[in-house]
Amino acid sequence: MLQGPYSSLDRDRLLIRLPFKSFAVGTVLLPVTGFIACIFISLWYHYEDATYTHCKVSNYLPSISSAISGVPERYIWRGCIGLHSAPRYLVAFAYFSFYRSRFANRLRELLLSGLALLCSLAENTGLVMLTYVSSTETYSVHKYGFLTFIGSSLVHMLTTCWLWYVIKRHYVSPEEVTSYRWKLRLFLFNISCCVIAAYFFRRHNKYCEAGIYSLFAAFEYLVVFSNMAFHMTAFWDFGSKEVTVATPPEDKRY
Numbered sequence: 624m625l626q627g628p629y630s631s632l633d634r635d636r637l638l639i640r641l642p643f644k645s646f647a648v649g650t651v652l653l654p655v656t657g658f659i660a661c662i663f664i665s666l667w668y669h670y671e672d673a674t675y676t677h678c679k680v681s682n683y684l685p686s687i688s689s690a691i692s693g694v695p696e697r698y699i700w701r702g703c704i705g706l707h708s709a710p711r712y713l714v715a716f717a718y719f720s721f722y723r724s725r726f727a728n729r730l731r732e733l734l735l736s737g738l739a740l741l742c743s744l745a746e747n748t749g750l751v752m753l754t755y756v757s758s759t760e761t762y763s764v765h766k767y768g769f770l771t772f773i774g775s776s777l778v779h780m781l782t783t784c785w786l787w788y789v790i791k792r793h794y795v796s797p798e799e800v801t802s803y804r805w806k807l808r809l810f811l812f813n814i815s816c817c818v819i820a821a822y823f824f825r826r827h828n829k830y831c832e833a834g835i836y837s838l839f840a841a842f843e844y845l846v847v848f849s850n851m852a853f854h855m856t857a858f859w860d861f862g863s864k865e866v867t868v869a870t871p872p873e874d875k876r877y
């Protein structure tokens with residue numbers, strides 16, 4: 624549960640109290656460190672298998688699917704994503720509650736808030752799906768998980784940028800202005816990387832040129848890192864909040 628510094632939970636029996644900034648950093652560091660570890664392990668121990676393509680041309684970087692499908696890479700990635708997915712669901716509902724309080728009398732923004740919530744849940748679910756079903760196990764499920772992740776991620780970023788544009792017009796908090804600017808920059812960077820990655824992927828499949836798949840993989844990495852950075856902007860949005868776990872006093876229990 625997200626709470627401000629002073630709340631009714633202060634009267635309850637606290638089990639955990641964690642500043643949201645620490646919570647956000649820890650949540651994002653899980654997939655970041657897992658992703659970097661998987662890439663380095665796949666390059667160091669499984670280079671030939673990780674960089675192999677059907678074209679059989681020179682390739683120097685593994686795609687994300689290849690980097691997380693080997694052993695122990697798949698277990699590292701699954702562990703990091705599994706631990707990070709629950710906080711992501713929590714933050715999705717925290718944002719929805721935040722938007723409802725800001726846009727209580729604005730129907731269009733309330734509807735967009737609901738869309739942002741659905742896209743955030745779908746994005747996280749797609750990520751879990753493509754993580755726990757590797758491309759070497761059931762390719763179709765992995766593929767649909769990836770498409771769900773990318774599609775819902777882009778819609779979520781676009782919707783979030785619009786909501787924060789409206790917030791910026793009506794509120795003057797420096798943290799909110801900073802948050803909006805970084806959200807917009809990261810969204811534009813992310814969608815640009817998606818387009819470039821798709822171009823190199825199509826070019827690789829059509830012409831089978833040496834090194835082109837490595838360029839696709841590099842921009843695929845940038846898509847993932849910019850997505851993580853976008854979610855990290857919650858650092859500003861809930862910076863003064865705390866994540867608390869508490870039990871009610873005896874007289875509140877039923």
